Amino acid sequence: MQLNCDLGESYGSWHMGHDAAVMPYIDQASIACGFHAGDPVTMRNTLTMAAKHNVAIGAHPAYPDITGFGRRSMTLSRDEIIACLHYQVSALEGMAQSQGLALAYVKPHGALYHDMMAQEDVRAAIFDAMASYYRPLTLMLQSTQRADKHREEGKLAGVKLLFEAFADRCYADDGSLVPRSQPGAIHSRDHMLAQVQQLRCDSSVTSLSGDRIGLQVDTVCVHGDNPEGIHSIAAIRALLDGD
Amino acid sequence: MQLNCDLGESYGSWHMGHDAAVMPYIDQASIACGFHAGDPVTMRNTLTMAAKHNVAIGAHPAYPDITGFGRRSMTLSRDEIIACLHYQVSALEGMAQSQGLALAYVKPHGALYHDMMAQEDVRAAIFDAMASYYRPLTLMLQSTQRADKHREEGKLAGVKLLFEAFADRCYADDGSLVPRSQPGAIHSRDHMLAQVQQLRCDSSVTSLSGDRIGLQVDTVCVHGDNPEGIHSIAAIRALLDGD
């Protein structure tokens, strides 16, 4: 099981995240591509840091919405989704190659990620974008109870998938995340470590109400905007490396 | 001698240029990359058109200035210029490859082009960007009396150059373009054809005051925003093909 984090989310003069603190501990960095965060200089610096720490890099494309940090859903057409993804993925890939790095995967950001999980037409457009890129792209998406369905869709589209779970978020009984606004949504350090351990040993999480939810997981995500998560990252790394 | 034109300069719902009319006649299309014009869908459509007509494609990167159409000079740092160029060139290249096209060259747009010709530090940053891309990039710039100097700079930086002249613009005695605001700056159809013929047969242009100015020229540009130029494009094509 890999450890991934969303990075490179500063913008121009504005700083966000704890990239330097996190980078030494993770396997995969999902890097903002300029549409919700990550101006070209920030992208360049983030790639340099990833190269230094031998971290695999993914593109973290978003709806075109700097002011809303890509967290507001937008009704893009299928063509707009495909073109926006190709644009952002290409931009990061060329910059990565210029630092001797290969792009390993694509993980949509924010509202685009949520819409991908919730809306079949958005997901189909994203699969199309992965499949019509000049070389096969691997898509990272959330592991849910519908993972088999998504795997089937990916097979049909010819797109390889990576399933992720969240270390720092509590799950509802239906396998969705408890909304951030609800009590118990964000895990404490102890809960986080316990959840990662359970994902690793039992491919499951325990829901807010105590149910066991089985999840196929390739990689676990710690949110860069969760201070508790960032502070626990070394412990999570040790846990994943442990045997 | 090749024939090039700046294309793909529509943006979202706004239309600009005569891409469909011009594409059948040109050898090289310099395509906007989203910073002064050319949203992702427009880029995709422009590339499709270039593929259909077997036109070589170039990236046409600019200062980040949609409102100003990249025509306003901006004091970017060396790092900002390099990162902005890598971002835009990469974005176009990945999208081009996804349509089976290879990127042939880079031609800076508008104020960035002018600053490249006028300011040594801007030009050096652009050379650096070309040289530090993951594969060698060819830079298109204006042929002037200083072409030998620029060729030398390119050699030192390890950057291959393409020199262009303008079909539709009148030259001053010093080899610079007569400013658009001045009378005689924009050529009529007859002047345009005569200038292309002279470039082709004598590697020179005749200045506003009648002087002969020798110019090393690999490619001649017709501006897409010059209606006279657009209407004469078939005639210029015939002239270049003629023998």
Place this chain on the structure above:
Amino acid sequence: MQLNCDLGESYGSWHMGHDAAVMPYIDQASIACGFHAGDPVTMRNTLTMAAKHNVAIGAHPAYPDITGFGRRSMTLSRDEIIACLHYQVSALEGMAQSQGLALAYVKPHGALYHDMMAQEDVRAAIFDAMASYYRPLTLMLQSTQRADKHREEGKLAGVKLLFEAFADRCYADDGSLVPRSQPGAIHSRDHMLAQVQQLRCDSSVTSLSGDRIGLQVDTVCVHGDNPEGIHSIAAIRALLDGD
């Protein structure tokens, strides 16, 4: 019954619409405020033209989406809607006052307009924005079968309303507009004039299937992006002035 048109929708170097042709014939110009179209210079020029023709001006605010021309729905929070409206309305009002013009009303644009008509929470946020501005603002919205409900909502919020109908669009039996993609959605010149005449004399339109739909209408809109509408504007003006 007044005649209104959406204007000032050029942006930087991109031209859109037929403002100069339309302005002499209309009573009310809804002017883009920079979030979907209308850079500051365009706003200034549009206001100058409105002043010359004694046209009442309205703010035409939108979701922040230049690339999508404000036609893509975005999930803004209530606070974001209010702040975005105050920002855009204020920007236009100060510029209008600087040309001796008073702002007469506010008409949301594109997806914001559609969401206002379709979603109660968006409409409530817009009413709040109108009511919490430093002086009372009049809101223009679509006249539908639910006009009485909207009038009631407006009364509660303390917001004066203007109801508009569309000259160039065909209505469905439920009083909504037939989607542009469907046959018969856009009226020919004759249909347009007949619809305006019926609105004027009978406060009603005839639906696609032939039903009579009663509509309370203060103002009739001709879309600036409908060439047929633009060409018929003088005839509509004559019809409205007729007696």
Place this chain on the structure above:
Amino acid sequence: MQLNCDLGESYGSWHMGHDAAVMPYIDQASIACGFHAGDPVTMRNTLTMAAKHNVAIGAHPAYPDITGFGRRSMTLSRDEIIACLHYQVSALEGMAQSQGLALAYVKPHGALYHDMMAQEDVRAAIFDAMASYYRPLTLMLQSTQRADKHREEGKLAGVKLLFEAFADRCYADDGSLVPRSQPGAIHSRDHMLAQVQQLRCDSSVTSLSGDRIGLQVDTVCVHGDNPEGIHSIAAIRALLDGD
């Protein structure tokens, strides 16, 4: 002598500055207007905070350059400068009035401020913008050895001026600021307090080389991005209130 600070420079999800810490101590808040920082929600929140602390508010307009934080010079035309200023000032003013606040002055930001001080045509365009607004606007600019010349220009244009000095920056012998990149450019707390005291009692500063430079100063600025300045703000306040 008043105390001013540049505030409201967060943007969307990105936080910048120490507005809440600074606001209780200052007389004048120069608030970003959306072109270099300050989205509409941020502007609203900043105005609320200013209202709470009875701080006079100024508009802090900039070149349109979010990515560059308005710190990159741009060659805007006279018309573009005027329209951009009217747009930003109007946007802030309407939002301020909606919170019961009146706009007290305008202070250009970053590169626009520097260009105003260095380039006569930029300064003339800014004076024009102040004079052609619907009501007289007061302009804040840097107090230099040329203050009398600027006062004369202001009188001719019909624009009232406020001159400011910087608490946290060291002056060169010619009355300009020592560039940030040079040693000694940024004052320590002690130097800062001494400089404010000297400005207050002697209308002068001591240059890097020890010269006395007389300065007419209406207001002293502490930069919000200077942590030392922010930490000293209570002491500066006490000093200005001195007893």
